[in-house]
Amino acid sequence: MIAAESTELFVGPRTALLQVVRLTSPTSAGPVHAHVSGPGLHSPRHGGSLVPGPFGYELAVDVSEHPPGAVVPAQAVVRSATGEESCAFSLVVGSPGWTVHLVGHVAGDAPFAAVRAHLDLALTDLAYRFAVTSVELLQPYWDTFPQHRSLLLRLISEGRVEVVGSESNVVGVPPTLSLLPPGSLLTASSLGEAERSVYASFLELRAGVTAPHVMLPVGSDREAPNPWVTAIHHDWSARYTWPRIICSLPRDYYVRGSVPVPPAPVDDSPAAVFARLTGLAFPQAALERAALAHPREAFDLRSEVVSRSLAALTSTADFSVTVWNPLPSPCTDIVSVHLPSASNVHVELDGVALPTLVDGVTVTFLARDVPARGCCTYELVEDDVDHGWKRGFGTEIASTHYVLSYDPIASLSAVDGSAQEAPHLFGPVSVWHSEVGEKMVGSTTFTLWNDVAHLGPSSLFGVLGAARKPPPVAEPLGPVSPAVTPVFARYWLHEPAPLGGLPANVHLEVLSPTRLRVVAVSDGPAFSGVVRLVLPDGWSASWDTLPVSLPAGGHVSAEVQLVPSLVPGCHPVRATLEGLPFEVYDVALLTVPEWDADDPVEVLWTASSPSVVSVRPGESSLIRVIMASGAHGDLPVQARLLSPRSSWDFTGPFCVGGLLPAQGRLPLDFTFAAPPRATPCTWSAVVRVAAGDLVRTTAPIRLEVAG
Missing domain, CATH: 2.60.40.10 (Immunoglobulins)
Known part of the structure; x- marks a missing residue:
């Protein structure tokens, strides 16, 4: 049985286009001849034999009497040495004029060999074009191979390379795009399979597109160019008039296709929102680094920007609390602030007393409907009422949204119409009540706050003091240079x-x-x-x-x-x-060289590190790691303390440095401190030490807050 189907492929000169009909004829032998007939359809009845192409036997049909999208009843006739066969099919008239932009791409921080492979292909095949994505990360290649700078800049000026990413980049060229959309790895075992894959992607991508252009990034951004991309460019152009499939750049797609360039993503983190609210110089360096850094370093950088920004936005009055909301919509959530010293107070808003929890120096309350990316100021009023935790009975706590019951066998559940992961809480347990919520204390502490519809951290930030206009001269809102040098x-x-x-x-x-x-x-x-x-x-x-x-x-x-x-x-x-x-x-x-190489001396090793560091609430202790060197010269070192997210408020700094003397030792100190309100918990941490390109990691260190 033969089969026929219309395609979106066109051949011939642009003034006399012919649409390609795909034919499959499993039983045909020898030369194959075919023609298609139907109302307003024309194909030669006595043309030459068909040559198989990427899509099987391809027959050119004149459809010029019909508009694109028209459905025409048609019949295909195939003649070969085995005889003549025919089949009926519906020919859907295609739409010529489309262009598929194949975009090779390599990330700025890809392996050096991958970046060089894209440059080499651009030099050997003038058709090849590629984008350097995350160009802000290109500096390692840029610095290691400065002799390639002029080549890359020449290819950019010739329109054969485009940079994508941040405007702050070593190339000095402003990108059109900040991000490149995902594409296809284009894995194939043959050129025909690769071309069929690109054609299938074209059919999928063109749906809903107004201009006759689609963009398809191809290959991995961390590897050499896709092996099929230039072969498709050359072979397809020799076979078909439309759609064009060409090596291209993102800007070709956006400019020629009149496609709006997507806006650069806006940093909506609390650090960025609060920094913008100050009206002061934006901490660009700190937040750009935070976007790329280790999660712990990013946490520290953003926390410092938040702290400095809120300090600029808030006065130092002790008996006011300003609650800041970084979200784009009003927010109701729990807020805690820490007083300089213990005081018996409650929170008021416009003279109305609010439910308040006073736990040592920490004051907690519910802030309702704090304006989007704005603030609300509350007053702290001294009184003689006990606003602390009060011991309860039983093994169950509840809020307006959740119930938590302790069962020593099932170890359980939070309910309110949705399943929640049960907390890792082991007994014996005690329950405590307050004006703003209830808590269960066992192996750890779990708190349910009234009128809070989630179990995660609060989205609001509370600061002692009243809102103010930032002073015209203030310290930078974030650090501007590395904390550890060289x-x-x-x-x-x-x-x-x-x-x-x-x-x-x-x-x-x-x-x-x-x-x-x-x-x-x-x-x-x-x-x-x-x-x-x-x-x-x-x-x-x-x-x-x-x-x-x-x-x-x-x-x-x-x-x-x-x-x-x-x-x-x-x-x-x-x-x-x-x-x-x-x-x-x-x-x-x-x-x-050593004359006795049987026992070589190690260059860098950990001389000592603690196995356990334990503190009680309100205490602190050093985490001291001592590094040793067998080298005959000094080595600058940097050490990073790697630990789980929940420990970051207890440990610091993230990174320390020093000069390890020749054949000597160097202590590297971090601090583990538990605030007075801390509950018992444990974590596992390691210290990773780098000296040049040498890296050493300590054995795991147990950090514990004792009960």
Whole structure:
């Protein structure tokens, strides 16, 4: 049996287009001839034999007497050595004029080999175009291969490369798009299969599109170019007139298709909302870093921006509480503030006393209908009423929305028409009541607040003081430079770009055991500074100081000849770039061969770390990790404390640093502090230490708040 179906494919000159009908004839043998007939349809009855294409046998039919979308009853006749067969089908007249924009893409922080592969393909095949997405993350490649900068900029100027992402980028080109929509990996075993896949995507993407253009990003953004993308571009153009399938760029799709460019996403985090409310200089550096950083560092950065912004928006009056709402709609939620010292108070709004909980120095109340991205100010009024927790009876607590019952066998449930995950609470338990809610205390504490329809953290922020207009001169709303220095030149091995960016950088390339190349690069405006070499004891160099003066985006390199020490082992050679607000360094670990290599000395290891750190509520303790080095030179180190989200309010800072002396030891200290209101809990943490490209991680450390 043969089958026929219409396609959206057109061949021939644009002034005399023919629509392609797809034919399948499983039993045909030898040369195949075919024609299609029907009202207003024309195809040659005695044309040449058909050659199979990507979609089977393809027959060109003149449909010019019908408008696009018309459904025409048709009959296909196929002749071959096995005889003649025919079938009836409905020919749907297609719509010519469509273009499919195939967009190759590579992320700015993709492996270097992937970025280079896209550049190489663009050089060898003039049809290839690609987008560099997350261009703000391109700096590692940009710094490591400064010799490729002019090539990438040339391809951008020629319209063969487009950058996508943040306006703050080392390339210095403002992107049209901030994000690239997802596309297709386009995995196929043959060119025909790849073309059929793209055609299927075209049929799906064009639904609901007003302009005859669709965009299809292809391939993975962390790998070399998709192997089929340029082959499709060339083969399809030789076969079909419409739809065009071409290697393209996002802006080609948006400009030629008159498609509105999607707006850049707006940061609606509380930190960004409160910073904008101040009217002061937006903490761009801190929030851009937070968007890329480790979740713990992002939490710290956003918390600091929130704290500084609310301090600018609120006076320091002790007996007012201003509640701030960062959400785009009014909000009712629970609020807690901490007094400087314990005081017996209740909360009032417009002279009306509100249900209040006073627990030590913490005052908690329900704030109703706080305006969207605005605030409401409450008063704290002293009285002689006990507003604290009161012991109850039984094993059940309730709020206006939930009920929690303790069953030592089932360990249970919160109800209000929806299932909730049962808290991990083990007995014996006690229940407590207050004016604003009830709590159950066992192995941990679980609280239900009245008139709060969720079990998560509050969306509102309470600050002691009254709302005010921020002063015209205030401290920055967020940090502007790295807290821990010096900054490692190849920072991307461990973290995102340093806070505030890295306007210049330095790199060491090992050419031989006694010869290095030092490369200094500018990633911003013109830069003048000095590169200094720091050598281990017993080493000498052909130079140790190199003044550099770089134009914007420029780079310079110089080779240095080394005379090594005779002492066997690992010898760090550092290049430090001076001239920025902070030092940047790179390090090469050079080895003097050992005559007794059976027992080599470790370069970096953990000399000691605690197995348990325990505090009681209101207490604090150090988490001290001691690192040791067998290297014959000093090593700058950075250490990060990695622990679960629920522990972040108890531990800090996230990152500390120091200089580990040659063949010496260095203590690295973090603080574990439990506020007086803390309940018993435990976490597992580790400390990850980086020295250059070396990384070491401690054994797990148990952090506990004792009962």
